[in-house]
Amino acid sequence: MTDRVRAHVFVSGRVQGVFYRASTRDAARETGVDGWVRNLDDGRVEAVFEGPEGDVRDMVAWCETGSEAAEVEDVDAEYGEPEGEDGFEIRR
Numbered sequence: 001m002t003d004r005v006r007a008h009v010f011v012s013g014r015v016q017g018v019f020y021r022a023s024t025r026d027a028a029r030e031t032g033v034d035g036w037v038r039n040l041d042d043g044r045v046e047a048v049f050e051g052p053e054g055d056v057r058d059m060v061a062w063c064e065t066g067s068e069a070a071e072v073e074d075v076d077a078e079y080g081e082p083e084g085e086d087g088f089e090i091r092r
Contacts, residue, residue: 003052003053004050004051004052004053005051005052005053005056005080005081005082006048006050006056006080006081006082006083006085007049007056007059007077007080008046008047008077008080009046009047009048009075009076009077009078010040010046010075010076011044011045011046011047011063011066011074011075012044012072012076013070013072013073013074014069014070014072015043015044015045015066015070016043016045018066018067019067020037020045020067021037021038021039021045021090022067023066023068023070024045024047024059024063024066024067025037025089027059027062028049028059028088029088031051031062032051032052032055033049033051033052033055033088034049034087034088035047035049035050035085035088036048036085036088036089036090036091037090037091038091038092047063050082050083050084050085056079060075060077063075063077
């Protein structure tokens with residue numbers, strides 16, 4: 001499938017301890033994209049989305065709000081070639 005893309009995303013704001021990772025996983029699975037999400041030591045959330053370009057862009061846009069309790073300040077996404085992610089998981 002040649003229309004697959006990868007987005008490597010960093011989300012800043014109040015995004016830890018507010019179910020952001022679980023909500024991201026659920027949204028990604030519902031959208032049908034592969035990848036992972038994890039908390040970073042500096043308070044940001046990092047995520048990777050792979051799938052059809054439209055679906056990946058939808059997930060990056062979803063990150064702008066995230067979970068209901070989150071207060072997103074910034075979303076930085078870098079697009080590139082997919083690396084073969086399969087399924088979606090929360091990483092520790």
